[in-house]
Amino acid sequence: MAHLHTLLCDYWHELHFIKATxxxxxxxxxxxxxxxxxxxxxxxxxxxxxIRYTGxxxxxxxGYRADNIILKSTxxxxxxxxxxxxxxxxNKRVSIMxxxxxxxxxxxxxxxxxxxxxxxxxxxxxLPALLPSAPARADAxxxxxxxxxxxxxxxxxxxxxxxxDLVDKQAGYVVVKDLCGPTQFLLxxxxxxxxxxxxxxxxxxxxFAMAWQNRSWVEKRAGRSxxxxxxxxALNSIDRRSQNQFHIHLDLARPDLAAAxxxxxxxxxxxxxxxxxxxxxxxLTRLTDLATQDPxxxxxxxxxxxxxxxxHQTIALVGATFDDxxxxxxxxxxxYDGTPDGSGWAEELEIxxxxxxxxxxxxxxx
Numbered sequence: 001m002a003h004l005h006t007l008l009c010d011y012w013h014e015l016h017f018i019k020a021t022x023x024x025x026x027x028x029x030x031x032x033x034x035x036x037x038x039x040x041x042x043x044x045x046x047x048x049x050x051i052r053y054t055g056x057x058x059x060x061x062x063g064y065r066a067d068n069i070i071l072k073s074t075x076x077x078x079x080x081x082x083x084x085x086x087x088x089x090x091n092k093r094v095s096i097m098x099x100x101x102x103x104x105x106x107x108x109x110x111x112x113x114x115x116x117x118x119x120x121x122x123x124x125x126x127l128p129a130l131l132p133s134a135p136a137r138a139d140a141x142x143x144x145x146x147x148x149x150x151x152x153x154x155x156x157x158x159x160x161x162x163x164x165d166l167v168d169k170q171a172g173y174v175v176v177k178d179l180c181g182p183t184q185f186l187l188x189x190x191x192x193x194x195x196x197x198x199x200x201x202x203x204x205x206x207x208f209a210m211a212w213q214n215r216s217w218v219e220k221r222a223g224r225s226x227x228x229x230x231x232x233x234a235l236n237s238i239d240r241r242s243q244n245q246f247h248i249h250l251d252l253a254r255p256d257l258a259a260a261x262x263x264x265x266x267x268x269x270x271x272x273x274x275x276x277x278x279x280x281x282x283x284l285t286r287l288t289d290l291a292t293q294d295p296x297x298x299x300x301x302x303x304x305x306x307x308x309x310x311x312h313q314t315i316a317l318v319g320a321t322f323d324d325x326x327x328x329x330x331x332x333x334x335x336y337d338g339t340p341d342g343s344g345w346a347e348e349l350e351i352x353x354x355x356x357x358x359x360x361x362x363x364x365x366x
Contacts, residue, residue, distance in 0.1 A: 144245040147176055148188055165217060172205065175214050181353035183221040184251040187211040193246040197238050197311035201246075201296050208233055208317050209290035211248045218250050228319025228327050229258035235296075235315045237344035239336040251350040253318055261330050265322045272302060280334055280343050286320075287329040299333045312336040316346035 139145070151164035151174045165185070166175040172191060178184040187210060193200060211233050219226050232253035235246075260277060267273055267286045275284040283302060287293045295317050303310055316332040336344025347353070 138242055140242065140244045143186075143188060143243045143247060144192065148174060148190060148245060151176065152190055166214065171210060173207065173210050175217055177217070177221070178249070178353070180358040181251060181351070183218050184249060184350070184353050185214070185217045185221075186247045186249060187214060188245055188247045194244050195238055195241060195246050195311075196235055196296075196313055196315070198246065202300065204296075206290060206294045206296075207246070207248055208235075208295040208315075211250055212290060212317070212319075215250060218252065222252065226252070228321055228329075229253065229261075231319045232257070232350045233317040234346040234350055236347055237314045237336045238311045240314065240343075240345040240347075249347050249350060251353070254349060254351055257318060257349055258320075261318060261320065264330065265320065275332060278348055279341065280348070282316075282332040282334045284333075285331050287317075287331050288326075289328070295331050298331060302333065308335060312344060314344045314346040316349045318349065 147163055151162055151167050152169065154162050154167075156162040156164050156167060164174045164176045167190075168174070169190060172189055174188050174190060176186050176188065178186050187207065189204075189207065193204070212231075215226070215231050218231060230253055232251060234249040234251075236249075257277070261275070261284075264273055264275065264284055264286060267284075269286050269288055272283045272285045275282040285298065287295070287298075295315055299313060299315050300310060303313055312335050314334050314336070318330045318332065320328050320330055322328060332346065332349070334343060334346065
């Protein structure tokens, strides 16, 4: 009797301990098909379910695993066979507890039979998590650990092993040729700075001005002098970058970009317009110089006024030669919209950076 009492108490505890967790699953399982299956399971047999998830949802990769699906017995009593209910005994309390025990067994059995098909659908949706894992993502701290912290240890002019082309400790930045792309360079702060979302940027120096001052590195790789409109700088959003160290891309602008921007050359300085390029919408403003105008701070002010979030922003700076012969810049700002088509990625304004040859070393002849 003591053993039976313990068993039934466990059933009773489980019955009241298991609470509705549909909201949990709906918030954490980010695949529409999985959400549909979970909702269908709940609606079909009237159960509550709990999903313990492993992995992360990132770049469209499913990393969730159905670890446990828990049935709540009280919602299923209508499908329990009445024949399995024992006759009342002399001890009314024991009889009631036995009734609960038999009901629980019948409920679980019946529920399992009804949800088998739906669970198969769920397992199909979760199949990627069961297959051999994809190759590990690139080290998100590689730029910090293998570039910045290595570069600042020596002078590239006298150390052939230094991966950087320029180290300016006084100004607080390094310039390094990106491994990919024939003319692509990166400018990185020598201090730890995660990216566009960093609050420290509010008081940071003008990194875009520093990057523009180092455009000669792109010219050297291109083998010619470049007009302002042939150069573009880009800072990607947190959603579209692979590295967690702030870095600005320096490279050639796409050949058709200058013509597309020319229509905005008479815009008042400081006013924002809408610019659409390659299917993506940008906010655009015209700048006359970088000595008094900091692209990051200008975007921060615009995003704050629009009640946006900086972490999802991307920034591009493109050189310009206006009709009157003066030079300046177009500052472009866009926001990641959750789609995988390239939004939040100002690097698209630069020429392609093919990954077919990423073996560059600064001491190898161009």
